[in-house]
Amino acid sequence: MTRGTAGGSTGSPDRAITPAAFDRDQVITDFGRVVYGVTPALQVSVDSTDLAQQVMYGTGAENRIRLTVTGPRGAYSFELALCLPNTDRSPVFLGLNFDGNDAALQQWPIDLLLRRGYGVATAHASAIEPDRLGGAADGIRTVLPEGLDDWGTLGVWAWALSLIRRQLPSFAHVQADKIIAIGHSRMGKAALWAAAQDTGFAAVVSNEAGCSGDALHRHLSTGSGHRPSTGSRHRVKEDIAAITGKFPYWFTPSYAGYAGRDAELPVDQDQLLASIAPRPVCVGSASEDDWADPLGQFQAVLAARELNEGSGPVGFHLRPGDHALLAEDWLHYLAFLDRHLSPGSHS
Numbered sequence: 001m002t003r004g005t006a007g008g009s010t011g012s013p014d015r016a017i018t019p020a021a022f023d024r025d026q027v028i029t030d031f032g033r034v035v036y037g038v039t040p041a042l043q044v045s046v047d048s049t050d051l052a053q054q055v056m057y058g059t060g061a062e063n064r065i066r067l068t069v070t071g072p073r074g075a076y077s078f079e080l081a082l083c084l085p086n087t088d089r090s091p092v093f094l095g096l097n098f099d100g101n102d103a104a105l106q107q108w109p110i111d112l113l114l115r116r117g118y119g120v121a122t123a124h125a126s127a128i129e130p131d132r133l134g135g136a137a138d139g140i141r142t143v144l145p146e147g148l149d150d151w152g153t154l155g156v157w158a159w160a161l162s163l164i165r166r167q168l169p170s171f172a173h174v175q176a177d178k179i180i181a182i183g184h185s186r187m188g189k190a191a192l193w194a195a196a197q198d199t200g201f202a203a204v205v206s207n208e209a210g211c212s213g214d215a216l217h218r219h220l221s222t223g224s225g226h227r228p229s230t231g232s233r234h235r236v237k238e239d240i241a242a243i244t245g246k247f248p249y250w251f252t253p254s255y256a257g258y259a260g261r262d263a264e265l266p267v268d269q270d271q272l273l274a275s276i277a278p279r280p281v282c283v284g285s286a287s288e289d290d291w292a293d294p295l296g297q298f299q300a301v302l303a304a305r306e307l308n309e310g311s312g313p314v315g316f317h318l319r320p321g322d323h324a325l326l327a328e329d330w331l332h333y334l335a336f337l338d339r340h341l342s343p344g345s346h347s
């Protein structure tokens, strides 16, 4: 099967591939090659240790677990927080957090999620690979084979999400085939990339992932003004130049080569969303969220629905307000997943 834009040969700002030309495997190969870095095939072993720190909620319990990943250059540990409702088996949201597990469990509406029959698993992204230039020298990569320098930190986080996803069924009451990748902003980018590559994720929720996540590149007019804002294009706060200027290490080095040439990228984010079908994808946005680019997100969702030809739901919600993952957002995601995760999956 061929794709209209593989290899970026057209360079047309208005290019979009047709459903007939859509090739999921090629899309994933291209995103690895050009955007996030190719995920290496890695042989690691994972052990879990119960840290015996249980907190009881009326609706369930929270446990802390140490995951130890052993690779060719040694062992590396990080903590996982796992909250499960008082049900036989439950679907579980799995997402990385910005500020540590304690902060995440305070910020996320755990009681609500448990009450609705969903579990939550989370780990601190920077405990896996520090979110800074040079962070690779202090994170999980230090126990993996040397020479993985073209692999972006978003790619490492996505790989870690898959690693945790595969570990979760070893804990009682986790419904193995109902693990949902979730993330806000940069963690949403990682969640999408994880779910695109790993079909073991049952669904993905991308909250305001924006540039290089869930917003289209091909319709934007960059803030630096090198392309006029005409037609369907609109100005955004963040484009490839901006994001690779601030966070070069999130991506494979060649991505920065598309700075100022966003529309020439051989892939676009609608293809990432469409590659997850038939599994459900839900995108959330906020009207004042300049980072996420609500219009670009909506355009990506519409284009993804066309590309996947209805083979899987791609949801969208827009709420008033700014860049954040709020209880209100979780309510939308619960409603979407109650509807689209296969029935009878949880009580």
Ligand code: GTR
Residues within 6 Å of the ligand: 184, 185, 186, 187, 209, 210, 211, 238, 243, 246, 291
């Ligand atoms: C910004 C970044 C955005 C988004 C955001 C966040 O600085 O440029 O793409 O990821 O951070 O993660 O909150």
